[in-house]
Amino acid sequence: MPCGRLCSEALGLVIQVTAHGWGPTYIQPMSTTSDRAAWIQGNSARCEVTPEGALVQWGLILLGAPGVGKGTQAELLNRRLRACHLSTGDVFRAAGSRPDCEQSPAIKEALAYMRRGELVPDSTVWKMIRERSGCLHCRGGFILDGFPRTLGQAESLKELMESEGLKLTAVVNYTLPFNEIVARLAGRRTCEKCKSVYHVTERPSKIGGKCDHCEGKLFLREDDRPESITVRLEAYERSTAPLIEFYKKLGLLVEVAAQGSPDEIFESTFTQLESRRVREVAHKALVAQEDRQ
Numbered sequence: 051m052p053c054g055r056l057c058s059e060a061l062g063l064v065i066q067v068t069a070h071g072w073g074p075t076y077i078q079p080m081s082t083t084s085d086r087a088a089w090i091q092g093n094s095a096r097c098e099v100t101p102e103g104a105l106v107q108w109g110l111i112l113l114g115a116p117g118v119g120k121g122t123q124a125e126l127l128n129r130r131l132r133a134c135h136l137s138t139g140d141v142f143r144a145a146g147s148r149p150d151c152e153q154s155p156a157i158k159e160a161l162a163y164m165r166r167g168e169l170v171p172d173s174t175v176w177k178m179i180r181e182r183s184g185c186l187h188c189r190g191g192f193i194l195d196g197f198p199r200t201l202g203q204a205e206s207l208k209e210l211m212e213s214e215g216l217k218l219t220a221v222v223n224y225t226l227p228f229n230e231i232v233a234r235l236a237g238r239r240t241c242e243k244c245k246s247v248y249h250v251t252e253r254p255s256k257i258g259g260k261c262d263h264c265e266g267k268l269f270l271r272e273d274d275r276p277e278s279i280t281v282r283l284e285a286y287e288r289s290t291a292p293l294i295e296f297y298k299k300l301g302l303l304v305e306v307a308a309q310g311s312p313d314e315i316f317e318s319t320f321t322q323l324e325s326r327r328v329r330e331v332a333h334k335a336l337v338a339q340e341d342r343q
């Protein structure tokens with residue numbers, strides 16, 4: 051048995067759950083580009099739906115405070131770019147939705163950190179990432195959402211990617227005033243069944259308290275309660291905000307204001323990513339031409 055699987059089983063992070071489209075409600079259903087089974091369930095699983103056709107392999111990281119809209123944008127980017135949405139929070143939440151008797155002490159400990167709004171220890175997060183590192187080789191590329199979150203995680207990811215011959219295309223940093231972040235978090239409601247995301251005023255469901263897609267009950271995430279929100283925002287400032295400088299120094303940072311509708315923010319993100327990519331392709335062509343001369 052490969053070591054990754056052993057580590058993951060020890061952590062209780064090999065999850066036997068079905069991966070859903072976790073898309074926000076306001077996006078018209080489109081063809082799924084990947085079922086995320088390998089990401090959500092770990093090494094024991096394979097994605098049955100994988101991206102097809104000629105694809106650019108994107109390597110993206112989404113940065114930004116909790117509630118800024120990273121998950122929402124990751125879904126929109128996935129639909130346009132075909133890159134797989136890899137959210138660490140989704141993996142922990144899926145593990146937490148297993149019956150109590152099936153949760154290992156390590157996962158119970160991780161969920162307790164989450165409930166309080168604190169970061170899960172780097173060692174636990176890193177074991178989970180190692181076991182899923184195959185997802186970084188997905189045909190359409192990847193969009194990391196919620197990872198890395200500390201300088202230690204960022205350094206480990208950099209080493210892993212270098213050793214596996216992978217490259218980041220860009221790191222998108224979403225910014226939003228504090229009061230709007232709090233309003234987005236406090237108003238978020240999630241479907242207990244399909245995990246679709248709503249907002250009580252911005253994106254309410256059509257049927258009060260129930261999901262428009264599957265009629266599942268909508269709930270307030272435990273870490274979206276006011277006391278946890280404060281802790282999460284402090285953890286972000288202390289541990290994650292320094293990553294902005296880290297990726298700026300590597301020349302990878304793309305800044306996007308997260309105000310406006312999700313579609314507007316998406317267009318702004320996509321335009322910047324595309325022009326970056328076009329510049330890079332042109333640069334490579336120029337270097338190749340110079341080498342030939």
Ligand code: AP5
Nearest residue numbers: 116117118119120121122138139164168170196234238312
């Ligand atoms: P995680 O699941 O990653 O949560 P997060 O980073 O706190 O981000 P959120 O999911 O809360 O917000 P989001 O930015 O994705 O916003 P969303 O699109 O939903 O992590 C949870 C926990 O897991 C952590 O606290 C930690 O304990 C643990 N963890 C995970 N990864 C870890 C790691 N690497 N290391 C250590 N611990 C880790 O949008 C929010 C709301 O706003 C929604 O209601 C949405 O409908 C609405 N909205 C979105 N966009 C707009 C818009 N443009 N206009 C109006 N409303 C909008």
